[in-house]
Amino acid sequence: MADLLNIGTSALLSLQRALSTTGQNIANVNTAGYSRQRVDFATLPPEATGAGFLGTGVKVDSITRSYDQFLAQDVRSRSSSSAGFSTLSGLTSRIDNLLADPSVGIAPGIEGFFGALQDVANNPGSIPERKVLLGEASELAGRFQALDTQLRSLNSEVSQRITTTVKDINALASNIASLNEQVVRATTATGGQPPNDLLDARDQAINRLAEKVGVTTVMQEDGAVNVLVGNGQALVVGFTASELQTFRDPFDATRVNVGIAGLASSTDIGRFLTGGELGAALSFRGGVLDSTRNELGLLAAGIAATFNEQHSRGMDLNGQLGGNFFRPLEPAVAASSGNTGAATVSASLGDVSALTGADYRISFDGAQWTLRIEQTGASQTGAGPAFTVDGVDIAISGTPAAGDSFLIQPVGEGANLFALEITNAADFAAASPVRSSAGSANLGDASLSALSVDDIAGLPLGGAITLTFNPDALGVGVPGYDVAGSAGGPIAYNPATDSGGIAVTLGGLSFELGGTPVAGDTLSIANNTDGSGDNRNALALGALQTVQTLEGGTASYQDSYAGLVADVAVSSRQASAAADAESTLLQQAISARDSVQGVNLDEEAADLLRFQQAYQAAAQVISVADTVFQTLLDATRR
Structure with a gap:
């Protein structure tokens, strides 16, 4: 019994x-x-x-x-991707909306500015029209500055988000390490029986961590789980949790980088951190945000440089050569906070059409300098003291120490610094400083047209430049124009073949000769005295709206901005589509896991x-x- x-x-x-x-x-x-x-x-x-x-x-x-570890890992991976793309989509859409907003976007400002410029071209001597032009120029500059302010504010917000997320990651890592200890002790105390509730709690903590940053888990024999981030950096090993830390970028105090506590403070592992909210924030900052600021700065620098160049070739109402219309922009150069040498670096913009919107880092290894393009990783080496790359001239002086480095941002601050230089409406150079005329006694129909200034070094002219047609100017039977008042003559010109027009460059001036002159006929170029009614330079400035002066001569002002808006819009749509897709995949992964693990x-x-x-x-x-x-x-x- x-x-x-x-x-x-x-x-x-x-x-x-x-x-x-x-x-x-x-x-x-x-x-x-x-x-x-x-x-x-x-x-x-x-x-x-x-x-x-x-x-x-x-x-x-x-x-x-x-429990199915493969289904659990799939949920963890999808959680990381979904959280990352959701964060990236939200941040990118903010820039997309900002650029497309007509109240702050650049396109309406460009249209308004060139519309006012056309009004001045129609009435070049009008002070009211000129004042409107300066107002529209200030409005355009204000739009650039306002956009950049918004982008810098977003950069600060992203930095704060990175700092907060790192704190959350550290708290979760500490919790996982504590749960590891509890799991191992409970398993040992029960002779190997699994502490189910503790295992669930640990899985939950790891899943929450995966939403913050992409992780890889490795199970130990004693039941503890090691957690790795980035390209293998250990965040949790057994009962011990390492800490991520944020530290100021050595080139930009407003920017925070991410490293592992205990390593050298300059060891930035941010580029290795992918997935989750942290990976998305770092990716957004180094991708869409930085490129948008650079492309916006590139446009500002391009407008300032090309407009100033043409404006300087004109003449204002006071008879003076035009100076800078917009404030000239200079590249920003930052020395690393860890530099120990005495070297200094300066940079200037050369050919703005060659600018790419890239940033450059130059480093000294004790023997030579290496220039690295931040966005692509491409590099070149040299002994210095100068580099020229993508329209940027870089000069090095002083004695560097091994390990010294500098960051050159040619256009990063371009939008922020874009501003109007002139304040007096009369200083706008609408006129050309030179004008042409045909001799009153000419017997032929010789013409000099399309007169423009290429180089202002010889202006104002010391006296009139006179071209006199001579059938034997370049030898017996070889016709052309003798030149007086400027070096560079005689000019070959055969009425029999050239009457339709030929292009000529002479003493920093360009023009076109045409017609059928008779021996002794003259053409002259003189200072444009009292040219208040002249609008030739205003027309040349207005033409810049559609001339392809940027991005290697492939884009106009409008093209450049439209390209930026399109690029951001594409990035926003891609991030949104990826977020939707990953959300669906996450729900499918959760359903598959719950079919096994759920009640x-x-x-x-x-x-x-x-x-x-x-x-x-x-x-x-x-x-x-x-x-x-x-x-x-x-x-x-x-």
Whole structure:
């Protein structure tokens, strides 16, 4: 009877644990991260008898959780991607909306500015029209500055987000290390039984960490989980958590970089961190945000340089050569805070059409300098003291120390510094400083047209330049123009073949000769005295709106800005589409995981009924054992 009673008792105890486990599953059906637990039964060791081995009952071998590490890893990976693309989409869309907003966008400012310039060209001597032009120029500069202010504000926000996210990552890493210790101790204390709730809590912490930054997990033999970030940097090893830290960029105090605490403060691992909110913030800052500021600065620098160049070739209402219309822009050069040498670096813009919007870092290794393009990683080496790259002239002076480095940002601050230089409406150079005329006694129809200034070094002219047609100017029977008042003559010109017009460059001036002159006919070029009604330079300035002066001569002002808007719009749409796709994939991964790990109330109800019936049957076994035992007792009393 004792055997039957023991068998029934073991069944009752085992089924009681099964019922409790089922109840635990039902109770936690809505608990985030809870994995369904199951009871694994095993028979007790049988008892050997002469008739064979008799069973002695049942025991609970283990209470385990339903868990698939591959499905769990898929959810973790999708969580990281989904959080990352969601963050990237939100940030990129803000720049997209900003650039497309007509109240702050550059396109309306360019249209308004060149519209006012056309009005001045139509009435070059009008002071009111000139004042409107200066107002539109200030409005355009204000739009550049306002956009850059918004972008710099967004940069500060991203830096704050990076700092906050790093703190969250460190807290989660510390929690995971603590849970590792609890898991290992609990497993050891129970002889290897899994502490299911602790395992769930650790998985939840790792999943939350994956939403912050992409992670890789490695299981140790003792049950602890190591967590790696980036390209293998250990964040959690066993019971120990390392810390990420933020530190100021050595070239820009407003920018924060990310490293591992305990390593050299200048060790930036940000470029290796991908996925999650942190990876997205770093990617956005180094990609869309920086490129937008640079492209906007490139446009500002291009407008300032090309407009100033043409404006300087004109003449204002006071008869003076035009100076800079916009403030000239100079590249920003920052020395690393870790430099120990005495070298200095300066930079200037050369050919603005060659500018690319890239940043450059030059470093000295003790023997030579290396120039590296930040956006592409391409590099070139040299002994110095000068580099020329992409329209930027870089000069090095002083004595460097090994390890010294400098960051050159040719156009990064271009939009912020873009401003109007002139303040007096009369200083706008609408006129050309020179004009041409044909001799009053000419017998032919010789003409000099399309007169323009290429180089102002020889202006104002010391006297008139006179071209006199001579049938033998370049030798007997070789016609052309003799030149007086300027070096460079005579000029070959054959009326028989050139009457349709030929282009000529002379003493920093360009013009076109045409017609059929007669010997002795003259053409002259003189200072444009009292040229208040002249609009030739205003027309030349207006033509810059559509002339392809930027990006290697492939883009006009409008083209450049439209290209920037399009690039950001494409990036925004791609990020949004990726965020939607990853969200869908994440939900699918969660559904697949929950089909294995999640609590199904129908299944639990069935288990509850099954275990209840088994429990009742086990109780009946005990009742039968008791009845048999009582029968034996009654028999012995007789």
